[in-house]
Amino acid sequence: MLFGRRKRSSIDLGGEPLLRPPVSPRVLWPAAVLLLGLLSLSLARAAVAQSSRSHSPAYWQFAASERLDSVSLADVDGDGVDEILVMDENGRLTLLTANGQQRWTYTAAGPVAAVATAAVDQGRTERSIIVVAGDSISLLTATGEPRWRTLINRPSLPVAAAAFDYEPDGVEDVLVLLASGELLVFNRAGQLIWQFAGQDDRSANVNPQLLVNDFDQDGAREIVLGLFTPRRFSHSWAGPVSRRVR
Numbered sequence: 740m741l742f743g744r745r746k747r748s749s750i751d752l753g754g755e756p757l758l759r760p761p762v763s764p765r766v767l768w769p770a771a772v773l774l775l776g777l778l779s780l781s782l783a784r785a786a787v788a789q790s791s792r793s794h795s796p797a798y799w800q801f802a803a804s805e806r807l808d809s810v811s812l813a814d815v816d817g818d819g820v821d822e823i824l825v826m827d828e829n830g831r832l833t834l835l836t837a838n839g840q841q842r843w844t845y846t847a848a849g850p851v852a853a854v855a856t857a858a859v860d861q862g863r864t865e866r867s868i869i870v871v872a873g874d875s876i877s878l879l880t881a882t883g884e885p886r887w888r889t890l891i892n893r894p895s896l897p898v899a900a901a902a903f904d905y906e907p908d909g910v911e912d913v914l915v916l917l918a919s920g921e922l923l924v925f926n927r928a929g930q931l932i933w934q935f936a937g938q939d940d941r942s943a944n945v946n947p948q949l950l951v952n953d954f955d956q957d958g959a960r961e962i963v964l965g966l967f968t969p970r971r972f973s974h975s976w977a978g979p980v981s982r983r984v985r
Contacts, residue, residue, distance in 0.1 A: 799839030803827045813856040815881045817864025826851050830872060834883060843883035849873035857902035857911040859927035867927075869900045869913050876900070876915055878929065887929035894942035895919040901951045905933055907959055920947040920966045937966050 805827040812821040815834060822842070823835040830847035832854065849872045856866040857878075865881040874896055877888040891897055895918040903914035905924045912932065913925040920937025938945060948965040955961065 801825065801833075801835060801839055801841075803833070804831055805829045808851065809854060811854060813866055813868075814864075815856060815866050815868065817866065817881070824854055824856075824868065826854055832868070832870060832883075845870070845879060845883050845885075847872035847877065848875055848888075852896070852898050853900045855900040855902060857913055859911055859913070861908075861910050869902075869915075871897045871900045871915065876913065876925065878913060878925075878927075886927075889925065889929050889931075891915070891917070891923070893917055893919070893921065895921070895944065897923075898947065899949045901949060903951055903960065903962065914949075914951065914962070916947055916949045916964070917941075918944045918947065920945045920964065922962070922964065937964055938968065943968070 803825060807825060808828045809824075809826045811824045813824060814820065815822045815824075820837050822837065825833045825835060827833075828850075830849060830851050832845045832847065832851070834842040834844075836842060845868075847870050851870060851872045853869070853871040855869040857869060858864070859867050859878070867881065867886060868879040868883075870877040870879065874891050874893075875888055876891065876897060878886040880886055897915045898918050899916040901914045901916075902911040903924060904910065905912045905914075905926075910927065912927070915923045915925070917923070919941045921941060922933075922935040922937065923931060924933040926932050937947065946967040948967075950963040951960050952963075953960045954963065
């Protein structure tokens, strides 16, 4: 029997020893420094990219004269690209192009309740702008020039507007909804050509809601009118050809 320090051995696995001599720290230190440097550079680049994304400027900005009341889209000039109709709380309407350029401004006679567009000219793609303000309705050209303005001689004020081909002749007319639920239609010249009383009390405010669309898919748009009275909710449907109401 032999005593003393055991000799360190290795197991032969295909000619490569299982146990290798330890690597000197002098060899590992430069690699560790290089790895740390690359990691720091990567984190710095990620931080810069995140900062640039969070503080990137807007595509364009528009400073209104007062707080905005409404913003709507419509292809006013008929070029296939929508413009932006911006209305502020003081009744100033501004038309902006898709890239933020101001085309024109128009100041209404009072607080504006609704803005809409209608193609009122036969064979033309431009859309006129309907402006409902106070007790009046105005129609502007695509360049912001007034076409006509008419007063609503009714106990209640207008609250909404939409385009509607009443005749129908391929030319859209101006549909206006009053707070009492009454509907009025004006032609391109500003003449009243149709009216419908949604309920008997023309001075009441029945919180009316208006939708205009081709609901029965017959190629012509219809009107859906909803009225909310203290007693009940009711709705009416009007077709354009016979002006029938259901």
